[in-house]
Amino acid sequence: MRAEIIAVGTELLMGQIVNTNAQYLSRELAALGIGVYWHTVVGDNAERIAEAIRTARSRADLVVTTGGLGPTRDDLTKEVMARVLGRELKVYPPALEKIEAHFRARGQEMPESNRRQALIMEGSTPLPNDVGHAVGEALEEGGALFVLLPGPPRELQPMFEKYAKPWLAKMNPDLPIYSKMLKFSGIGESLLEQRLLDLIDTQTDPTIAPYAKEGEVAVRLSTRAATYAEAERKWAAVERTIRERVGEFLYAEEDIPIEAAVVRLLTTRNETLAVAESCSGGLLAHLVTNVPGSSRVFIGGIVCYDKAVKRDWLHVPDELLRIDGPGEVSEQTALRLAENTRSRFRTDWALSVTGVAGPAELEGKPPGLVYVGVAGPDGSRAFEEKWTGNRETIKWRAAKAALYRLWRCLR
Amino acid sequence: MRAEIIAVGTELLMGQIVNTNAQYLSRELAALGIGVYWHTVVGDNAERIAEAIRTARSRADLVVTTGGLGPTRDDLTKEVMARVLGRELKVYPPALEKIEAHFRARGQEMPESNRRQALIMEGSTPLPNDVGHAVGEALEEGGALFVLLPGPPRELQPMFEKYAKPWLAKMNPDLPIYSKMLKFSGIGESLLEQRLLDLIDTQTDPTIAPYAKEGEVAVRLSTRAATYAEAERKWAAVERTIRERVGEFLYAEEDIPIEAAVVRLLTTRNETLAVAESCSGGLLAHLVTNVPGSSRVFIGGIVCYDKAVKRDWLHVPDELLRIDGPGEVSEQTALRLAENTRSRFRTDWALSVTGVAGPAELEGKPPGLVYVGVAGPDGSRAFEEKWTGNRETIKWRAAKAALYRLWRCLR
Numbered sequence: 001m002r003a004e005i006i007a008v009g010t011e012l013l014m015g016q017i018v019n020t021n022a023q024y025l026s027r028e029l030a031a032l033g034i035g036v037y038w039h040t041v042v043g044d045n046a047e048r049i050a051e052a053i054r055t056a057r058s059r060a061d062l063v064v065t066t067g068g069l070g071p072t073r074d075d076l077t078k079e080v081m082a083r084v085l086g087r088e089l090k091v092y093p094p095a096l097e098k099i100e101a102h103f104r105a106r107g108q109e110m111p112e113s114n115r116r117q118a119l120i121m122e123g124s125t126p127l128p129n130d131v132g133h134a135v136g137e138a139l140e141e142g143g144a145l146f147v148l149l150p151g152p153p154r155e156l157q158p159m160f161e162k163y164a165k166p167w168l169a170k171m172n173p174d175l176p177i178y179s180k181m182l183k184f185s186g187i188g189e190s191l192l193e194q195r196l197l198d199l200i201d202t203q204t205d206p207t208i209a210p211y212a213k214e215g216e217v218a219v220r221l222s223t224r225a226a227t228y229a230e231a232e233r234k235w236a237a238v239e240r241t242i243r244e245r246v247g248e249f250l251y252a253e254e255d256i257p258i259e260a261a262v263v264r265l266l267t268t269r270n271e272t273l274a275v276a277e278s279c280s281g282g283l284l285a286h287l288v289t290n291v292p293g294s295s296r297v298f299i300g301g302i303v304c305y306d307k308a309v310k311r312d313w314l315h316v317p318d319e320l321l322r323i324d325g326p327g328e329v330s331e332q333t334a335l336r337l338a339e340n341t342r343s344r345f346r347t348d349w350a351l352s353v354t355g356v357a358g359p360a361e362l363e364g365k366p367p368g369l370v371y372v373g374v375a376g377p378d379g380s381r382a383f384e385e386k387w388t389g390n391r392e393t394i395k396w397r398a399a400k401a402a403l404y405r406l407w408r409c410l411r
Numbered sequence: 412m413r414a415e416i417i418a419v420g421t422e423l424l425m426g427q428i429v430n431t432n433a434q435y436l437s438r439e440l441a442a443l444g445i446g447v448y449w450h451t452v453v454g455d456n457a458e459r460i461a462e463a464i465r466t467a468r469s470r471a472d473l474v475v476t477t478g479g480l481g482p483t484r485d486d487l488t489k490e491v492m493a494r495v496l497g498r499e500l501k502v503y504p505p506a507l508e509k510i511e512a513h514f515r516a517r518g519q520e521m522p523e524s525n526r527r528q529a530l531i532m533e534g535s536t537p538l539p540n541d542v543g544h545a546v547g548e549a550l551e552e553g554g555a556l557f558v559l560l561p562g563p564p565r566e567l568q569p570m571f572e573k574y575a576k577p578w579l580a581k582m583n584p585d586l587p588i589y590s591k592m593l594k595f596s597g598i599g600e601s602l603l604e605q606r607l608l609d610l611i612d613t614q615t616d617p618t619i620a621p622y623a624k625e626g627e628v629a630v631r632l633s634t635r636a637a638t639y640a641e642a643e644r645k646w647a648a649v650e651r652t653i654r655e656r657v658g659e660f661l662y663a664e665e666d667i668p669i670e671a672a673v674v675r676l677l678t679t680r681n682e683t684l685a686v687a688e689s690c691s692g693g694l695l696a697h698l699v700t701n702v703p704g705s706s707r708v709f710i711g712g713i714v715c716y717d718k719a720v721k722r723d724w725l726h727v728p729d730e731l732l733r734i735d736g737p738g739e740v741s742e743q744t745a746l747r748l749a750e751n752t753r754s755r756f757r758t759d760w761a762l763s764v765t766g767v768a769g770p771a772e773l774e775g776k777p778p779g780l781v782y783v784g785v786a787g788p789d790g791s792r793a794f795e796e797k798w799t800g801n802r803e804t805i806k807w808r809a810a811k812a813a814l815y816r817l818w819r820c821l822r
Binding site for chain 1: 425446459600602694714715724779
């Protein structure tokens with residue numbers, strides 16, 4: 001099956017955003033055994049959208065569009081697709097009810113334009129939007145498949161995963177491709193790849209593909225098989241080899257972030273966590289509280305950005321914090337922050353992060369120098385980390401490193 | 412002038428890399444006054460590359476290709492382009508000398524395939540590669556312009572900047588396009604658009620384009636002009652109308668997030684901020700500390716996730732927090748959190764966020780119900796907000812709403 005992905009949006013052609021949806025969908029379609037042969041981007045212009053759809057239909061078996069499902073007059077994908085395929089648009093009532101409920105809950109009247117987000121083509125399969133308002137849809141027409149998805153990645157990805165993927169798996173005549181994600185923390189992408197290079201280079205079935213994302217790395221094993229059990233048998237040997245080489249960094253066998261693995265372990269152990277953050281500035285708490293159910297194990301945190309907060313709220317002694325002492329950015333301060341956070345929040349575990357996010361130096365220490373403290377039932381430890389990167393990168397790495405250190409204690 | 416960007420590379424269609432070159436070139440071409448109307452991605456396949464070039468030539472005045480200039484058999488762009496345009500390939504001697512010198516310096520013999528990187532079409536203008544080996548080129552053929560650039564961004568960007576851009580500026584007869592971003596908070600995309608609909612629909616020069624991103628909305632004004640000052644004169648009247656209608660929500664005249672506007676105002680006023688976060692779980696502090704220079708005004712924060720943290724650390728009285736009282740998710744608790752955070756951190760301003768991020772209810776209150784508290788030198792206020800969406804969406808909206816409320820007090 002040959003696929004084309006058409007992204008609709010002038011903001012892509014202006015260079016305001018990058019077409020990450022095409023990358024996400026290309027990977028996902030490959031995993032389903034569907035080869036992507038073209039990416040196309042067109043602006044919010046009815047004539048050019050129609051031309052792009054006609055061209056794609058003439059050369060591909062599957063046409064996936066992204067964007068142009070919103071409420072504004074610039075959102076044209078559905079109308080144009082309906083015209084090209086000769087179908088009528090009609091309201092999909094559950095979507096309309098959801099939009100109306102949204103405005104009712106805010107005591108506002110629904111602007112008439114928002115109705116458009118609830119339209120789908122006659123005879124198509126609705127793809128619900130659990131995150132936003134614009135409903136997606138999928139249909140077969142003249143031997144080709146069409147899937148219409150919204151533009152924002154946070155709407156597109158869950159819609160694809162939950163609704164479009166099962167539909168495509170059913171419609172695709174080829175043997176499905178099954179995948180397994182192995183997620184690693186505490187090891188860089190290049191080191192992981194170096195340790196697995198011979199496998200990546202020589203293995204053709206199952207394929208082994210490394211990925212990196214926001215301080216975590218993943219390896220995806222994929223193979224075509226009739227069932228998941230058959231796929232598992234096909235990748236069992238190579239998975240064993242990977243575990244022998246880098247198993248100590250493997251925190252999950254599914255695509256979850258390290259904070260979800262930590263929350264899961266704490267829940268199982270019935271233990272609690274608090275955090276003290278200096279340079280990560282709230283990101284560590286934000287990541288933990290992104291995990292549904294985290295409120296059962298996460299008690300709270302302090303963003304001790306200013307020196308006075310470290311001293312007054314967490315009782316780190318002045319002689320540690322002084323610039324002629326170890327300083328705010330030091331192993332000793334990280335340790336004391338973790339220990340005092342644990343005792344003051346009365347939790348089983350506490351994490352601390354103190355470092356230099358940049359762009360400027362702090363206490364004569366360079367951006368990227370970070371100390372992570374872990375305090376638990378069996379005592380406390382601190383770790384020094386050094387990275388390069390901009391402010392946001394260093395915050396992300398610091399928060400992910402703290403979670404990795406806790407995960408090692410909990411597993 | 413209408414441009415199309417063709418990226419050549421199977422790795423893009425596999426989703427291994429994202430097409431950042433298209434974004435970079437789109438921005439650069441827009442700045443030159445060249446509108447990009449299509450992005451196309453094709454794999455390393457001669458027939459499909461030829462088809463893409465022919466299609467682009469039929470509809471665009473400028474065709475820019477990226478990728479496929481390397482030494483391997485998969486690198487086909489130059490050969491295919493030469494065939495489509497009916498031109499011969501010949502060696503560009505300075506490029507060949509550079510490649511030969513590279514191998515000589517390493518005491519290696521140059522593989523014959525590397526010669527291909529030094530080929531250009533007869534009659535074309537070479538675009539030197541100061542970073543790598545593959546030479547680029549630019550030419551005019553039958554009234555259309557063609558520019559061939561390498562795939563790696565670290566080679567493409569300097570080549571474009573230093574050699575392709577001056578060539579295009581000389582060949583392009585049009586005036587450059589200037590833009591201005593107006594950023595709004597506290598107003599939804601559809602409501603903003605509704606208030607500006609007549610302007611958006613009738614205005615063709617300058618153009619008015621609305622955008623939405625993570626709880627903020629933007630309007631971009633664009634026009635062609637000889638200078639920025641002339642562009643400003645052209646959009647002055649419509650900008651005035653926009654300000655009259657939605658000026659109360661306008662927080663910046665450049666593309667910065669609301670937290671940057673807040674940090675800037677606090678810095679100017681020489682005032683400080685602390686935060687208390689329940690349902691936003693650290694995200695509010697994270698956003699503020701993403702802003703370089705925030706450490707001058709942001710003192711710290713408390714993530715008071717558990718009820719006990721609200722009581723013990725921020726002294727919210729038990730009778731407020733009790734489920735048979737107003738409860739943790741209430742206007743009264745938001746107020747008290749903000750007031751006590753301000754006094755305990757000894758800051759000029761404090762923000763509080765308490766609500767239900769979901770997926771489960773809390774105190775019988777639905778996900779999406781959020782209270783924001785603002786405490787400042789002139790007293791305190793709380794605001795009720797209601798949203799729909801998943802856990803992360805509600806956290807984002809809550810954090811952005813808190814920043815918006817503070818911004819209104821500071822401006």
